[in-house]
């Protein structure tokens with residue numbers, strides 16, 4: 001069955017000060033209802049601009065944005081009914097009052113008159129994000145992770161249909177982040193809310209998103225499920241964004257025993273194994289990056305540098321020599337990058 005769409009942009013362009021290299025150009029995207037769509041791209045590629053266009057925070061220079069198939073009005077002084085249905089959590093906490101309590105910050109999004117309604121809504125939102133005990137704390141005194149939870153609770157208080165998240169976890173430590181990611185997935189499942197997520201963290205996007213949109217220099221260059229983009233990226237750009245990998249020229253690939261006809265070879269760190277030393281320990285360990293339950297090795301031979309992940313108990317210190325086996329690689333034409 002085809003996904004029902006909730007938001008779409010049709011050939012939307014938004015540039016700043018007439019500079020075609022800023023903002024986004026000619027973008028057509030479809031956001032499926034009740035799913036998590038991730039927007040991924042290098043810094044300055046246009047992710048936030050796209051999010052602002054999709055949420056009515058910015059007026060396109062040309063093209064159209066549709067919400068449930070009808071044109072989405074741009075937000076002005078008057079809030080349109082559509083705008084309440086699309087909530088945005090941005091990187092800064094600009095709409096939060098630092099000195100006010102969590103409770104008061106949430107209450108500001110609700111009509112003042114009905115006290116019982118307010119009480120019920122704020123309690124529900126705080127419980128949903130597991131932060132009821134923070135209700136009397138001034139917002140400004142909370143940790144980065146707690147602030148993030150409050151901001152999301154505030155965005156959800158009026159039960160929006162779409163939740164736009166711009167780098168929602170970047171101030172949050174790994175443990176807290178997993179809990180928050182889990183809660184957001186749960187809300188998506190239970191409420192059927194649609195999420196559009198911008199993130200720089202590949203593992204976050206791969207584990208959370210149902211669909212990924214890859215944006216480069218203001219244009220959509222690839223899209224698909226996380227599995228599809230991870231397992232068979234069409235573009236070098238996509239592979240480099242999603243995976244810890246090594247990029248080699250055809251000449252460098254030859255050093256690794258790979259004959260490339262196309263020009264660029266990408267090897268994911270996970271596809272390089274440390275092999276039996278009998279094969280020849282010709283690679284020099286240049287750097288060891290401790291990652292907790294594994295370590296990432298940077299190895300070098302004949303001016304070729306590779307990254308690989310070592311999960312084994314045996315460790316390879318800087319300066320030691322190792323042999324390797326490459327189990328999979330991707331070839332790209334340079335023009336595809």
Ligand SMILES: Nc1ncnc2c1ncn2[C@@H]1O[C@H](COP(=O)(O)OP(=O)(O)OP(=O)(O)O)[C@@H](O)[C@H]1O
Pocket residue numbers: 016017021022023041042043044045046047048049050
């Ligand atoms: N208000 C603005 N005025 C001028 N240029 C802007 C403005 N907003 C964005 N740009 C430019 O448009 C391009 C895309 O910016 P955008 O913030 O959408 O990228 P991004 O992918 O979200 O970046 P990041 O990952 O660094 O947050 C950048 O070159 C940026 O400098």
